[in-house]
Amino acid sequence: MIIEFTVGNFLSFRENKTLSLEATNITEYKESTFKSGKFKLLKSAVLYGANSSGKSNFIKAMSTMKRIVMTSVEKTSASKFEIIPFLLNTSTENKPTFFELVFLIDKTRYRYGFEIDNSSIHGEWLFKLEDDNEIPLFIREVNGIGVTDDFKEGHGLESKTRENALFLSVVDQFNGEIAAKIISWFNDLGTISGLSHDNYRGVTFSLLDKKESKERLLDFFKDLDLGFEQLKFRKEKFQESFLPSDLPTELLNDIINDLQGKTIARINTVHNKYDEKGKKVGFRDFDLREQESSGTNKVFDISGPIFDTLIRGGVLVIDELDAKLHPLMTAAITNLFNSPEYNTNNAQLIFATHDTNLLSYGRFRRDQIYFLEKDKFEASDLYSLIEYKEEGSDKKIRKDRSFEKDYINGRYGAIPFIGNFEELLSNG
Numbered sequence: 201m202i203i204e205f206t207v208g209n210f211l212s213f214r215e216n217k218t219l220s221l222e223a224t225n226i227t228e229y230k231e232s233t234f235k236s237g238k239f240k241l242l243k244s245a246v247l248y249g250a251n252s253s254g255k256s257n258f259i260k261a262m263s264t265m266k267r268i269v270m271t272s273v274e275k276t277s278a279s280k281f282e283i284i285p286f287l288l289n290t291s292t293e294n295k296p297t298f299f300e301l302v303f304l305i306d307k308t309r310y311r312y313g314f315e316i317d318n319s320s321i322h323g324e325w326l327f328k329l330e331d332d333n334e335i336p337l338f339i340r341e342v343n344g345i346g347v348t349d350d351f352k353e354g355h356g357l358e359s360k361t362r363e364n365a366l367f368l369s370v371v372d373q374f375n376g377e378i379a380a381k382i383i384s385w386f387n388d389l390g391t392i393s394g395l396s397h398d399n400y401r402g403v404t405f406s407l408l409d410k411k412e413s414k415e416r417l418l419d420f421f422k423d424l425d426l427g428f429e430q431l432k433f434r435k436e437k438f439q440e441s442f443l444p445s446d447l448p449t450e451l452l453n454d455i456i457n458d459l460q461g462k463t464i465a466r467i468n469t470v471h472n473k474y475d476e477k478g479k480k481v482g483f484r485d486f487d488l489r490e491q492e493s494s495g496t497n498k499v500f501d502i503s504g505p506i507f508d509t510l511i512r513g514g515v516l517v518i519d520e521l522d523a524k525l526h527p528l529m530t531a532a533i534t535n536l537f538n539s540p541e542y543n544t545n546n547a548q549l550i551f552a553t554h555d556t557n558l559l560s561y562g563r564f565r566r567d568q569i570y571f572l573e574k575d576k577f578e579a580s581d582l583y584s585l586i587e588y589k590e591e592g593s594d595k596k597i598r599k600d601r602s603f604e605k606d607y608i609n610g611r612y613g614a615i616p617f618i619g620n621f622e623e624l625l626s627n628g
Contacts, residue, residue, distance in 0.1 A: 249572035254580030404504030428469035513545030
C-alpha cells in the first residue's frame, strides 16, 4: 500500500512534488478510506490537468522508479539509466533525479528512495518506522554506504555494489529478507497506459481461466451493459487468418514469424439475434478484436490488471484512464476501488484523466483530487484540492461546492488557456 510518492528533477518536475494517499480528517465518503495499522489511507487518487501539465510525467516517474529497482542489478558497469532531468534550468540539468516512496508491507511502514543520474546512484536510503520512531536501515552517499544493525542482511555487501546498482537490489540478490519483501512489493506495483492497452489482454485471459475471478469479471462486464450476452473463451493454434488484413506487410510478417506454431487465446462476444418482428431467434458470435468497439476492447484489456489488483489488494497506476471510454464506464471502474463491496482487500488506484464528470458524480473526497499545472518557467506543480483555500480566506474549499463547475471555470487552475473562442471561430 502506498502512503506517498515524491519525485523531483524529472522531466517537467523541477522541485520535489508529493502525492499523498494518507487520508485527512475530513468527513465525506468515509468508504473511500481504510485503516492499516495506525494509518488511515485513501483507496484512490485522481490527477487532473491540461495537456502537457505533467500528469503523464508524474505517472512515468512512478513506472521509472519501479523499472530502476527491478533492473539496476542486471546492468553492466557501462549501462545507462535513461533518466531525463528538468532541462529548462541550469541548476537542474546536470543534477540527479529524486525518487522516494513511503509504503506499507504487512502494516510496517518503510521509506525508500534514491537520487540518480544516467550513470550512477548519488544517494540511496531505507528507513523503517518502529513505534513512532523512524530508524535508518541503510544510508548511501557518494563516499560510501552506512548499514545499521537493524539491517544485518546488508552487512558485507557494500563493496559488492557498483556505482550504477541499487544497494537494495544487491542485498536482494544475496537473499536479504527485508530487501526481498521490498523488491516483491515493487514488482507487484502495476503501472499501465490507457492508450496502449493491448499488452494487458493476457492478464484478462489468465483471470478468465480461474473460476472465482472469471465470475467477477463477467459480472462486471454485465453491469457495464457492453451489448453482448456472454463471452466465449477458447485456445487455438495460431492461424494467419486471425490477423487483420490491413497491417503493414513487414509488421504482418514479423507477427506471423513470432506466433507460428503457438497456441493463442481467442475471445468471441455473443449477441442476441432477432427476426424482422423483433422476436429473438438465436445468437450470433462476434470476434472481440475485429467486431467490437475500441472502447469495449479497452475495457476487456484493462479489466485484467484492474481485477488482479483488486483481488491481491495491490496498487494500480493508470495514465489516460478515460481514453476511448464513456464517462459512465470510467466512473464504474473508479467506483470498483472506492466500493467496500468490490474492494475488500484495500487495493489502491492512482489515475490521470480529463473526465471532469468524475468531479460531480465520482464520489471523490477533496483529499483524493489532485491538480497539475505548469508555472511560468514550464515546471510542473502538483497540489490537492484539500490544500486549496477559499478566495480571500484561510478556509478550505467546502465539500458541498460544485468541484466540476469550479474546475471548468478555472477556480483551481490546471486547465488549458485557449483564448477567445469567438475569435478562434471567426478566424477558422
